[in-house]
Amino acid sequence: MTGPHNAAYRRDALWIFAQIHRVSGVLLAIFLPVHFLALGLAIEGEARLQGFIAWTQNPFVKLAETALLFTLAVHLLGGLRVLVIENLPWRPQQKQMALGAAAIAAVVAVAFLLSV
């Protein structure tokens, strides 16, 4: 404990969901250049891109892609929640909205994992 300021108020579903929104956004920002570079391989021809895609077929990359899809879905739904708070009349069911958003993102990710 370095100062007087314990922050136990953070143990709250809404606070935690807001941090998930932020961390997912940062992860997407880190992933985007990688995604662009990978697709950019097509400049060197279809074979070069196919070589990369073939590498992505291993199970670890599939798991990473599932996590990435969850990250995208949870950031989208978290963002929709912010847009609803900011632009529509106040709704009291904030925690249900946050949990619903996380649940839908998880369903999308699991559906992806099962389909690949």
Add this chain to the structure above:
Amino acid sequence: MTPEVAETVEVSLWRGREDGRYQTFTVPLRQSQTVLDIVTWVQRHADPTLSYRFACRVGVCGSCAMTVNGKPRWTCRTHVSKVVDDGKLEIGPLANLPVIKDLTADMAPFFEKWQKAEGRFVPSQTRADNLAVVSPESAERRTADAAIECINCGVCYAACDTVRWNDSYMGPAALNRAWTLVNDVRDAGNRSRLSAVASDGGCHNCHSHQSCEQLCPANLNPTASIAGLKRRTMQAYIKGELG
């Protein structure tokens, strides 16, 4: 006959300035005891040099807010039985403000930001004019009334991580007050006020964590007030009305 066992609570109180430490006292429990009663007991019976701030003791003045087991609260309206955790209480000064000494936070930055957000009434009439007639049923007045009961205690400011992470952010209380004035039909300061709350430290920094709404002892919703400011400033921005 068994002797009556006096029930006690272990209370850790912040001592010193930012670089201080928690000091533990054993305080007897009483019925309907408030956290402020605990702090007062320590000052009267254990250490008269303990510094803390209070005035009304009934939730009207807004001066006794402290951090109680990690959550900012009015100590005068918080029963010990409601917040005690495993027989322990940790009481510190309000967060996000400089510590003067012990449990006393320096409220100056809080009120400076209140002024930055132009959270003060700007009259549109003079004393020579008739009294303004404001219908309590009007949409503007209802919106202002929903946010008006703020007593500047600083609980929301201490609970706001956006304040914690960004020194320039005006914080929930100042913006909530600005929102009541934006909806006050007698006020003439909106052009300048909307520009102020749309500037770098203004309402657009809010991430809607809603800690302010969860912890406001007056049950106000600064997150909703700030959302109102975001909409109103956006309209003004699109119309080119912001200076």
Add this chain to the structure above:
Amino acid sequence: MNVRLYFLQRATAMLMVPLIIVHVVVIFYATRRGLSAAEILSRTRGSLGWATYYSLFVIAATVHAGIGVRTVSIEWGGLRPRSADAVMWGMGFALLVLGLRAVTAVVLA
């Protein structure tokens, strides 16, 4: 953060809602058919529609991510707003160049 950055942040967010939904649908569709370079390029090669869609997506994501990273670098990185502006422009430039390069690659390949 001020009203101008906020406007750009939220406008690109709203724009990307339908773009992301289409993107996720395409991801499911493409992976079910067995993802391959031939499969991707057969869709995008010479397509004005996909070129427009992905260019718009790249621009919106660039603006949105740039402003978001600026905010995070102030709030979590402790940067002053000026340094955070530099991070935002640097990030934005890199994303725009790499993104449009990728769009060109899959459309003209």
